[in-house]
Amino acid sequence: MPPRKPLAADALPARERLLHEAACLFGERGFAAVPTREICAAAGVNPGAIHYHFGDKDGLYAEVLRLPVQDLLQRMSGFDDPGMSLHDSICRFVRPFLFDDGACSAQLFLREMQAPSSIFLAMVGEEIGPIFDRFAALLARHAGLAEPDAAIFQLAMGLQAMAHDYAMSRPMLDAFHPELLVNDPQLEQTCIRLADWGCALVEYERKKHA
Structure with a gap:
């Protein structure tokens, strides 16, 4: 840094x-x-x-963690609107995970993912858990399921993790293959590709349960 x-x-x-x-x-x-x-x-x-x-210090830390999460939730607002296509819904959900605006919060959350604190885990359960469950429910609906099963929850986590890893591991990817993202600096094409993969995997789950 x-x-x-x-x-x-x-x-x-x-x-x-x-x-x-x-x-x-x-x-x-x-x-x-x-x-x-x-x-x-x-x-x-x-x-x-x-x-x-x-x-106290715990209260300060909780607010430091909460603010970027609130911003993320605001940016993905409406992702599970019933009138939105599955592809657009996945794009809206994963897009905020892809972009690192250079703020200190990215480094902070990377540290927390490696060694999560009790304050972080509580915040995740309260703020991110419900929105993740809504994303899983969206995928389940498009897979023809009444509610998410284990595979759908794993798919939801996998899509989120892939998007998150692009932002966190961007320097490594640029070092390995700098040409891959040279024409996609804001990872918008990558976001669309992740949604393509997500739709294909949801279709796979739908056929499995047909």
Whole structure:
């Protein structure tokens, strides 16, 4: 990661500065390794600001994790609209997982996926679990099933994981075969291809249960 400059003291309100600096510091070194005083110093606020805005360090971390998830859920909103085609639905669901805007949250979530904290797992259960179940239900409906079975849940996880891995592993893929994505910098063509594969796999499950 390139050297990071702390935000100017008046660039954002104190609460937003705390969230920004905490996300970057937690992403760089992990939750346990970052003292609250360092976060406050980086944000240019007094040491009691975390208690005032978030209650404690756990509360700050929960909000740091929640905000990018809320943004992701907003961007995939409406993916299971009954009037939408399966291909368009899969595209809308996986597209937010494909793109890394360079924010500190990408590094933070990679760290959490490798060694998940109890705060992260609770947030995943509350925020991401229900939307994942809706995605599985969508795939089940198009496969002709009343509800998802184990194969459908695995398919839902596989599509999500493939999209997520493109964003997380992009530097490795560019190192192996830089020509593959040179004409697809925002991974839009990749998103369409993942949806193509998803439709083919749903059709496979539909035929299996016919």
